[in-house]
Amino acid sequence: MSITPIDRLEFIRITAAATSVRKDTKSGVSVAPSASVTRALALRVNGEAVRLDVDTRVTLLDALREQLQLFGTKKGCDHGQCGACTVHVNGRRVLSCLTLAVMHDDDDIITVEGLERNGVLHPVQEAFIEHDAFQCGYCTAGQIMSAAALLNEPCGPSDDDVREQMSGNLCRCGAYPNIVAAIQSARGRA
Amino acid sequence: MPSRSVGRSVVRKEGRGKVTGAARYIDDLTFPGLIHARTIRSTIPAGEIVDVAFGFDTSGFTLVDYRDIPGRNIVALIDDDQPCLAERLVRHVAEPILLLAHADREALLAADVRIRYREAVPTYDATTSPIAFKTIAIDKGRIDQGFREADVIVEGEYRTGHQEQLYIEPNGVIAVPEHGGVTVYGSMQCPYYVHRALKVLLDLPDDKVRVVQTETGGGFGGKEEYPSMIAGHAALVAIKAQRPVKLVYDRVEDMLATTKRHPAVIRHRTGVKRDGTLTAIDIDAVIDGGAYATLSAVVLSRGVIHATGPYRCDHIRIRGRATMTNTPPNGAFRGFGAPQTQFAAEVHMDRIAEALGIDPVRIREINALRPGDRTATGQRLGRDCSALAVLRETVKRTDFKRKWRAYARLKASRCLKASRYKEGGSRGIGLSLFFHGAGFTGGGEVKLASKASLALTDRGARILVASTEIGQGTRTMHAQIVADTLGVPYDCVDVNAADTGQVPDSGPTVASRTCMVVGRILQRCAEDMRERLGRLTPREYLKRHGPLVITREYERPTDMAWDDNSYRGDAYGTYGWACDVAEIEVDRETWEVKPIAFTTVHEIGKAIHPVLALGQIEGGSAQGLGYALLEEVVMRDGRMANAQLTNYIIPTTLDTPPIDVVILENPYKHGPFGAKGVGEMPIDGPAPAAINALRNAGFDLREIPATPERVMVSEKQEPRHALHA
Ligand code: FES
Ligand code: FES
Numbered sequence: 004m005s006i007t008p009i010d011r012l013e014f015i016r017i018t019a020a021a022t023s024v025r026k027d028t029k030s031g032v033s034v035a036p037s038a039s040v041t042r043a044l045a046l047r048v049n050g051e052a053v054r055l056d057v058d059t060r061v062t063l064l065d066a067l068r069e070q071l072q073l074f075g076t077k078k079g080c081d082h083g084q085c086g087a088c089t090v091h092v093n094g095r096r097v098l099s100c101l102t103l104a105v106m107h108d109d110d111d112i113i114t115v116e117g118l119e120r121n122g123v124l125h126p127v128q129e130a131f132i133e134h135d136a137f138q139c140g141y142c143t144a145g146q147i148m149s150a151a152a153l154l155n156e157p158c159g160p161s162d163d164d165v166r167e168q169m170s171g172n173l174c175r176c177g178a179y180p181n182i183v184a185a186i187q188s189a190r191g192r193a
Numbered sequence: 194m195p196s197r198s199v200g201r202s203v204v205r206k207e208g209r210g211k212v213t214g215a216a217r218y219i220d221d222l223t224f225p226g227l228i229h230a231r232t233i234r235s236t237i238p239a240g241e242i243v244d245v246a247f248g249f250d251t252s253g254f255t256l257v258d259y260r261d262i263p264g265r266n267i268v269a270l271i272d273d274d275q276p277c278l279a280e281r282l283v284r285h286v287a288e289p290i291l292l293l294a295h296a297d298r299e300a301l302l303a304a305d306v307r308i309r310y311r312e313a314v315p316t317y318d319a320t321t322s323p324i325a326f327k328t329i330a331i332d333k334g335r336i337d338q339g340f341r342e343a344d345v346i347v348e349g350e351y352r353t354g355h356q357e358q359l360y361i362e363p364n365g366v367i368a369v370p371e372h373g374g375v376t377v378y379g380s381m382q383c384p385y386y387v388h389r390a391l392k393v394l395l396d397l398p399d400d401k402v403r404v405v406q407t408e409t410g411g412g413f414g415g416k417e418e419y420p421s422m423i424a425g426h427a428a429l430v431a432i433k434a435q436r437p438v439k440l441v442y443d444r445v446e447d448m449l450a451t452t453k454r455h456p457a458v459i460r461h462r463t464g465v466k467r468d469g470t471l472t473a474i475d476i477d478a479v480i481d482g483g484a485y486a487t488l489s490a491v492v493l494s495r496g497v498i499h500a501t502g503p504y505r506c507d508h509i510r511i512r513g514r515a516t517m518t519n520t521p522p523n524g525a526f527r528g529f530g531a532p533q534t535q536f537a538a539e540v541h542m543d544r545i546a547e548a549l550g551i552d553p554v555r556i557r558e559i560n561a562l563r564p565g566d567r568t569a570t571g572q573r574l575g576r577d578c579s580a581l582a583v584l585r586e587t588v589k590r591t592d593f594k595r596k597w598r599a600y601a602r603l604k605a606s607r608c609l610k611a612s613r614y615k616e617g618g619s620r621g622i623g624l625s626l627f628f629h630g631a632g633f634t635g636g637g638e639v640k641l642a643s644k645a646s647l648a649l650t651d652r653g654a655r656i657l658v659a660s661t662e663i664g665q666g667t668r669t670m671h672a673q674i675v676a677d678t679l680g681v682p683y684d685c686v687d688v689n690a691a692d693t694g695q696v697p698d699s700g701p702t703v704a705s706r707t708c709m710v711v712g713r714i715l716q717r718c719a720e721d722m723r724e725r726l727g728r729l730t731p732r733e734y735l736k737r738h739g740p741l742v743i744t745r746e747y748e749r750p751t752d753m754a755w756d757d758n759s760y761r762g763d764a765y766g767t768y769g770w771a772c773d774v775a776e777i778e779v780d781r782e783t784w785e786v787k788p789i790a791f792t793t794v795h796e797i798g799k800a801i802h803p804v805l806a807l808g809q810i811e812g813g814s815a816q817g818l819g820y821a822l823l824e825e826v827v828m829r830d831g832r833m834a835n836a837q838l839t840n841y842i843i844p845t846t847l848d849t850p851p852i853d854v855v856i857l858e859n860p861y862k863h864g865p866f867g868a869k870g871v872g873e874m875p876i877d878g879p880a881p882a883a884i885n886a887l888r889n890a891g892f893d894l895r896e897i898p899a900t901p902e903r904v905m906v907s908e909k910q911e912p913r914h915a916l917h918a
């Protein structure tokens with residue numbers, strides 16, 4: 004017996020599953036089908052062509068971490084509430100815990116591992132080190148991916164503009180002042 | 194002589210790994226044959242388990258209950274009252290009862306376990322709870338005499354709520370059965386706490402249990418004692434299944450089941466002369482321990498010792514109680530009791546000033562502790578007491594007095610002109626003065642007898658300590674201390690993993706002790722090593738004499754004395770001192786409180802690494818503002834009703850105002866390079882500063898968090914303080 008009622012993620016998993024949802028007539032609660040359905044995908048991850056067989060219930064986050072062993076992308080909540088799992092899909096930032104892997108056939112995915120070019124850090128990564136824009140580091144991949152995307156988004160010049168655009172990435176260590184400073188310096192360089 | 198690194202902001206040891214995604218946290222690790230575990234928890238707050246039924250085919254599963262425990266069924270800590278797995282009695286919602294494990298996580302999640310209970314009547318009110326885990330009395334002078342000397346008596350009751358640590362990496366461990374024992378890897382602050390708890394639970398000798406900290410995504414106290422529980426669970430499954438076991442909580446489970454900051458109810462009764470001099474301080478503090486003792490006794494201890502705030506008074510009586518309720522056990526959270534009691538002290542201090550008609554700065558100037566003064570426990574403060582210095586610097590920097598008067602005048606005119614009442618927002622500015630003892634309380638450090646080792650390497654030295662890096666910069670700051678003492682460049686010092694198979698027990702990574710206490714032991718190791726080296730380089734020494742490892746143990750400064758029975762003496766080696774000023778704005782439509790500016794002046798002895806120290810102060814201040822204004826744990830029938838980030842709100846970058854930090858340095862003679870502790874102090878001050886700012890804007894709050902609902906009601910309240918001549 005689980006103490007958690009069916010949550011939103013469960014709901015997505017269930018409704019997205021190709022097989023029909025079984026309804027437990029006694030409790031009236033819908034439960035996930037035990038049989039999994041897999042689909043073949045072809046996508047590009049960090050510049051490389053990747054073929055994957057994914058369970059249709061699997062999020063992009065879990066596929067990246069568990070099937071591709073790209074552990075840099077973090078799971079802080081699995082519910083789209085913290086930003087730790089931010090990656091780029093076709094150049095835009097996306098919460099990888101809120102999207103199913105099966106939806107990304109043919110897409111271009113960049114994770115924190117894909118920012119470095121020939122051993123040279125991305126300007127945002129450089130700036131994060133320079134400004135000590137992290138403490139425990141658990142939110143950091145998400146912060147960096149959001150910040151790297153922000154460089155190409157319309158964003159006003161002020162610190163407040165940056166704060167607004169970064170407000171979906173929580174940092175409990177409270178490294179916010181340094182994160183804003185790092186992003187501003189990376190914008191100056193980019 | 195290489196350039197010194199202490200006082201400079203060198204690059205973090207683990208910086209690159211954290212920005213490239215290469216750093217490995219517990220959920221990033223796997224082992225061949227690994228299976229996943231899940232904890233089955235109680236759904237009632239109090240009662241007995243009647244029976245357990247499995248609504249699934251259990252073949253292929255590993256099932257573990259209390260009967261599988263080879264040693265004692267406890268999470269060994271202080272009182273040893275908390276079972277690792279409930280046997281019959283249930284004392285809180287989300288209490289662990291059973292463990293399931295399976296190689297396939299989907300199958301594991303789908304497994305349906307039904308437990309029937311016989312329910313009992315739960316206790317939720319800590320102030321009336323008949324069961325006390327701990328009571329503490331502190332007496333100084335004669336309280337009756339103090340009240341006789343008073344012209345005015347001010348009373349008040351203050352309340353603080355739970356607070357969730359909310360490290361972004363949830364709790365998790367992996368247990369691997371090996372060598373007839375078990376190795377546990379995990380996200381944690383205190384590898385040796387886990388080590389000890391596992392020995393007791395599994396009935397294994399020292400060398401059959403190994404605990405390795407993995408990169409840890411924040412702790413804030415939340416990974417002080419709880420990892421002992423999770424490690425126990427994973428180890429039990431691993432031993433039964435004889436396979437590696439991963440047990441990582443999801444966010445909801447972490448919020449429902451793990452420890453939080455103790456809620457508190459604190460009553461003050463204070464005698465004061467017309468000129469503002471305190472004559473008597475009488476405090477009664479109750480903290481809600483939750484269902485088991487965990488660390489409540491020591492949280493209470495730190496709480497009551499800090500309960501007066503940094504003020505001198507000859508007649509003090511403090512009574513503290515940590516009581517039991519049928520809610521998940523509360524535990525360590527940065528500040529450890531001091532944020533609760535200093536919230537009460539500092540809001541009360543503004544009310545005393547108000548009763549006397551003097552301003553908040555003056556009342557504090559009159560009463561602030563000075564060098565040579567004695568604290569509530571009778572500790573005589575040395576020259577590194579900086580209460581007045583931080584107060585004056587903050588007041589000057591923020592133009593506090595002028596703003597405070599201006600906002601107060603605005604408030605008065607608002608009250609006169611009812612028509613303008615609803616217009617725009619209301620602003621206020623508030624101040625808090627606070628202190629924080631560094632290291633374990635009283636005789637704690639002597640009992641811990643922490644050790645640290647330093648091994649000579651080709652290039653310099655390797656640090657061997659059990660202190661963990663949890664984001665605060667342990668590795669970096671320790672390496673700086675060793676590098677400068679040994680006379681080698683910072684880059685030539687490396688840091689061993691916190692692995693009980695390799696490092697000595699340096700005590701837990703808590704209580705702002707990692708720099709001041711463990712750093713000092715390391716410094717002594719480095720001093721000895723430098724002497725042994727003489728004129729030889731490390732490489733030459735190793736060639737000529739072979740390996741060199743130096744281990745040193747904590748030494749109590751000879752001028753420290755403490756009596757645990759009377760609660761008299763030197764409660765801490767030293768204290769840090771700080772003053773916060775918060776400026777807030779109340780939205781008169783939504784009643785939200787927005788912090789618009791925040792200034793803090795911290796005296797921390799010596800900033801070994803200024804940027805790391807600033808990070809601690811900024812981060813702690815942000816958490817403190819969350820505690821003050823946003824973070825409310827809603828307990829419904831003993832269960833956290835808002836166990837997710839959409840309705841338990843922590844500060845985003847938008848909720849965090851620009852934070853202006855000033856660091857003052859007044860060296861502590863027994864700290865490495867004069868350093869005191871810094872990790873916890875920043876969280877003590879923001880809540881009272883913000884609530885005092887609300888008072889300045891016309892809102893009389895005595896309880897945090899200051900949610901819109903509370904703020905709206907507080908404006909209408911008449912001042913309730915009792916006044917008599
Ligand atoms: S893990 Fe995706 S937003 Fe938190
Ligand atoms: S660095 Fe720890 S949560 Fe952001």
